Amino acid sequence: MSDFIAKQVEAKQKAWHEAKAILDTVEARGGEWTGEEQAKFDALSADIDRRNEAIELETREAKVAEQIQASAINFKDATVSDNESDILRKMAAGELRGHTFEQRVITGSSTGAPVPTSFYNEIVKVARLVNPLLDYATVLNTSGGENLQIPSQSGFSTATIVGQGSTVATSEPTFNAFVTLGAYKFSALAQLSRELILDSGVDIIGFLAGQFGNAFGNAIGDKVVNGTGTVEPTGFLTAAATGVTGSTGVSGAFTADNVIDLIYSVDGALRSLPSFALLANSTSIAALRKLKDTSGRYIFDVADSVGRRDLVLGVPVIETPALPSPATNARSLAVGDLKSLYIRNAGGLQVDRSDDFAFATDLATWRATWRLDSRLVQTNNIKVFRGGAS
Known part of the structure; x- marks a missing residue:
């Protein structure tokens, strides 16, 4: 563990203990918050979130460094070609109109120096920080965008005790209709001045x-x-089954008992998988941090070491900004096997340049296109909490 990460973990633990002390004080008073207490608690929560992000980023960089070191052995000579910065500059100069950047593994250059990333990988790295589901879902990389059919199983084969000389009964697994993944086009524009690019x-x-x-x-x-x-794409909230519905009259809020019931509404075999996690946005995570069980213990635990996530009742918590906040009828929490969520990535990243779009301001406009689709293949493998109707 690096000194930086160790200091972040220590500071995060200190902030969490201070936050719990505030919660205990407020609870002893009957649940009434002062403005100073609320501001202090919010600041501590924000500090914990920032340190979580710093630890995750530092851990990612350390893994890249390990890959670079491992790849620096036994390189073969390779033909010198334009690197991706050169390709982008040629596009800016009008020598190239477009280019498809493919995902690359670590390779060696003609001088024996490792090339750890590509433009594609750099974009995906940033996208994963913004959208952590790209790190945990099952990602299928295909060269084209034709329909891809994924089998969805609804039942398993069964075993029975058979007497000596008796016939073994046939028992075959049952399947749902195929889940079809297509390729929807996501596009984005960015502009740079010609002087900056050159x-x-x-x-x-x-x-x-x-x-x-x-x-x-x-x-x-x-x-x-x-x-x-x-x-x-079909979002997993659209397909996931409801595990727990909250009480009415609380504007969609969840209780500690609701969270316990939600976790145990999922098949027990899934809870032991490393891909089993609870998803929530920052508002819901703040609410989770304040919940206690019937013994007065907080159900939320801040990670105390590198490589671990914050936990709710032993289940890793992944902040997912796109999830709704608690509200009436809102699906504000989700828990289950994230590998049941399939994301299909069709082809590489297509980047094109235009000088005409912003000709009057002498800006080069860059357009990036990424094609993908997503589906929750096993709909019972992720369950959601739905807020009450009032």
């Missing part, structure tokens, strides 16, 4: 990756969660 000291890949990564991460994250399936 300046060799400017990190074009970093700038454009940040712009497109944030744009795609937000747009895809919303549709993977809330998409209707009509001219857009």
